[in-house]
Amino acid sequence: MRAAAPILAAVVLLALVPVVTTSSVVLNFLVIALLIALVGQGWNLLGGYAGQYSFGHAAFFGTGAYVTAILQVRYGVNAWLGFVIGIAAGAAVGAAIGALVFRSGLKGSYFALVTLAFAEVLRIVASVAPITGAGVGTLIKLDLRPEAFQFQSRVPFYSIALVLVAISLVLVRAIEASRFGAYLVAVRENEDAAKALGVDTTLVKLGAMAISAAMTAAGGAFYAQYFLFLDSGIAYGPWISIEALLAPIIGGVGTVFGPLLGAIVVKTLSELAKLVTGDAPGLDLVIYGSVLVLVVAFAPRGIAGLIADLRSKFGAAASPEHGRG
Amino acid sequence: MLSTTILIPAILNGLMTGAVYALVALGLTLIYGVLHIINFAHGALLTAALFAAFFAYSLLGLDPYVAALGLAPLFFAIGYGLQRFVIGPAAHGEDRNILLVTLGLAVAIENALLFAFRADTRTVNLPYAFDVVEFAGAFLALPRVVAFGAVLAVALALWIAMRFTDTGKAIRAVAREKLGAELSGIDVAHVYAVTFGLGTACVAIAACLLLPTYYVNPYAGNAFVLVAFTVVVLGGMGSVAGALLAGLFVGVVESLSGLWLGESLGQIGIFVMFILVLLLRPSGLFGERA
Numbered sequence: 001m002r003a004a005a006p007i008l009a010a011v012v013l014l015a016l017v018p019v020v021t022t023s024s025v026v027l028n029f030l031v032i033a034l035l036i037a038l039v040g041q042g043w044n045l046l047g048g049y050a051g052q053y054s055f056g057h058a059a060f061f062g063t064g065a066y067v068t069a070i071l072q073v074r075y076g077v078n079a080w081l082g083f084v085i086g087i088a089a090g091a092a093v094g095a096a097i098g099a100l101v102f103r104s105g106l107k108g109s110y111f112a113l114v115t116l117a118f119a120e121v122l123r124i125v126a127s128v129a130p131i132t133g134a135g136v137g138t139l140i141k142l143d144l145r146p147e148a149f150q151f152q153s154r155v156p157f158y159s160i161a162l163v164l165v166a167i168s169l170v171l172v173r174a175i176e177a178s179r180f181g182a183y184l185v186a187v188r189e190n191e192d193a194a195k196a197l198g199v200d201t202t203l204v205k206l207g208a209m210a211i212s213a214a215m216t217a218a219g220g221a222f223y224a225q226y227f228l229f230l231d232s233g234i235a236y237g238p239w240i241s242i243e244a245l246l247a248p249i250i251g252g253v254g255t256v257f258g259p260l261l262g263a264i265v266v267k268t269l270s271e272l273a274k275l276v277t278g279d280a281p282g283l284d285l286v287i288y289g290s291v292l293v294l295v296v297a298f299a300p301r302g303i304a305g306l307i308a309d310l311r312s313k314f315g316a317a318a319s320p321e322h323g324r325g
Numbered sequence: 326m327l328s329t330t331i332l333i334p335a336i337l338n339g340l341m342t343g344a345v346y347a348l349v350a351l352g353l354t355l356i357y358g359v360l361h362i363i364n365f366a367h368g369a370l371l372t373a374a375l376f377a378a379f380f381a382y383s384l385l386g387l388d389p390y391v392a393a394l395g396l397a398p399l400f401f402a403i404g405y406g407l408q409r410f411v412i413g414p415a416a417h418g419e420d421r422n423i424l425l426v427t428l429g430l431a432v433a434i435e436n437a438l439l440f441a442f443r444a445d446t447r448t449v450n451l452p453y454a455f456d457v458v459e460f461a462g463a464f465l466a467l468p469r470v471v472a473f474g475a476v477l478a479v480a481l482a483l484w485i486a487m488r489f490t491d492t493g494k495a496i497r498a499v500a501r502e503k504l505g506a507e508l509s510g511i512d513v514a515h516v517y518a519v520t521f522g523l524g525t526a527c528v529a530i531a532a533c534l535l536l537p538t539y540y541v542n543p544y545a546g547n548a549f550v551l552v553a554f555t556v557v558v559l560g561g562m563g564s565v566a567g568a569l570l571a572g573l574f575v576g577v578v579e580s581l582s583g584l585w586l587g588e589s590l591g592q593i594g595i596f597v598m599f600i601l602v603l604l605l606r607p608s609g610l611f612g613e614r615a
Binding site: 051053055100101104106108109110112113114116117118120121124125242245249280281282283284285286288289290291292293296297300 | 362363365411414415416417420421422424425426428429430431432433434435436437438439440443444543551554558593596597599600603604605
């Protein structure tokens with residue numbers, strides 16, 4: 001149970017925030033950070049644990065978002081049901097792309113490229129297809145009832161985002177401790193050796209991609225409910241693919257808490273950038289890009305790695321049990 | 326069926342467009358062939374070069390074709406510096422890190438341009454922009470014909486340099502067998518940086534050739550980069566001749582699919598072709614690189 005303690009502590013701590021403040025600025029900031037943490041956790045499972053760096057997680061985010069929104073707007077499906085179907089659709093897209101890509105043996109740069117290309121194809125299709133509202137976008141009708149997954153205050157949204165992140169933390173922690181998790185790490189470290197030892201690496205990667213896509217799609221579906229508006233650039237745009245990988249890499253790639261830590265740092269950085277320069281376009285992304293380069297250069301194991309280093313340096317109190325760091 | 330009076334101009338125009346694709350792809354494939362990495366910053370560098378060519382014209386009054394003579398060495402230096410002092414050291418020798426570093430650079434460069442120059446689209450007005458050349462019954466825009474010839478010249482120069490100069494031989498040696506090259510005294514870090522510089526110089530020349538008929542905004546390079554990826558994969562990663570042929574081929578495919586399917590679907594055609602090629606034949610149609 002010791003493994004679960006940090007997760008419990010982090011979630012309880014975050015759950016106390018609405019007790020301390022109901023400021024919509026603070027809660028809005030945290031909702032976005034949690035959203036990115038969730039999306040990033042999806043990327044982290046595939047990229048961090050299985051070593052498959054996707055540059056196109058927007059494909060799953062956008063599918064989750066659009067399916068949730070379109071089911072409500074065009075087919076009158078209940079928002080909560082739409083939310084669940086959106087996640088399933090994201091997982092299905094992940095599995096489909098994974099099946100195509102992994103069976104043709106694409107990895108490394110090729111994998112990054114082809115995931116990027118899939119996301120771009122979906123973006124272009126969404127920007128012309130009538131069902132997504134093409135250039136106009138999709139607007140979910142305002143209906144502030146809990147049954148419609150819409151709320152007057154930000155607190156329920158915050159709670160839901162926190163529950164989703166908590167689930168993702170527990171899930172990834174459980175995977176990390178499982179045989180499947182060991183397979184993922186084996187694929188990352190030496191795929192040929194893993195194969196030689198009898199691991200069905202294609203299947204393992206496929207499983208990781210489907211779960212990863214489901215988590216990221218949950219983020220997209222939540223986004224749709226929170227902002228009630230989507231267009232092709234939001235849903236399938238490169239921004240979310242970048243944030244999805246930035247959070248875990250800054251926080252600590254291949255660690256349970258990496259995406260959450262990274263998401264908070266990334267969002268803090270972008271808020272600070274806005275304070276300094278107002279709403280000048282592009283500056284937050286300039287910072288993201290530079291931070292990405294700097295982290296890879298100077299702290300390739302992210303914040304979690306830095307913490308692990310500090311702990312072992314000032315040793316005594318260090319717990320013997322912390323993931324891969 | 327369409328008559329030849331439509332078909333031949335479409336094919337010729339496709340070849341002209343394809344030549345520029347080929348030049349952008351040439352830079353990418355050169356870098357891939359030697360460093361075995363995909364340079365995700367390639368498109369952002371193309372955008373930066375387009376801006377550089379634009380300001381060379383609007384501030385200094387330099388014709389883009391003249392500016393190319395200055396921008397090619399400048400971008401060679403930029404590329405050399407990026408690889409030598411940023412990408413190389415930051416990557417710690419891991420391919421995954423290189424992917425991230427070049428992606429980070431792409432995001433930073435592209436948005437720095439957006440931040441500095443806003444999303445406005447800029448164009449230049451050159452006196453010869455609308456001149457045409459008649460060839461085989463087709464009227465071809467003069468700047469595109471110039472671009473076509475220039476690309477062939479650059480490709481030939483590159484081929485000669487790779488074949489007959491010491492640096493070219495060192496680059497080929499590193500591409501073939503890095504450790505062996507290192508053991509025989511070749512400075513691999515320098516060769517990597519030279520290669521990256523050459524790839525970036527290709528982009529600068531491509532930008533100067535594009536400017537007379539194209540526009541500049543912070544996303545302008547993106548339109549080319551996935552096409553260039555397609556060309557590189559189609560031509561066989563790392564194959565210079567393959568990139569040239571595949572570039573021309575993709576240009577023609579785009580032109581013909583635009584003719585039959587309309588403009589917006591022509592764009593999708595390229596992506597679909599790209600994904601299909603990656604899935605079915607990642608070693609490319611023309612290349613045999615292991």
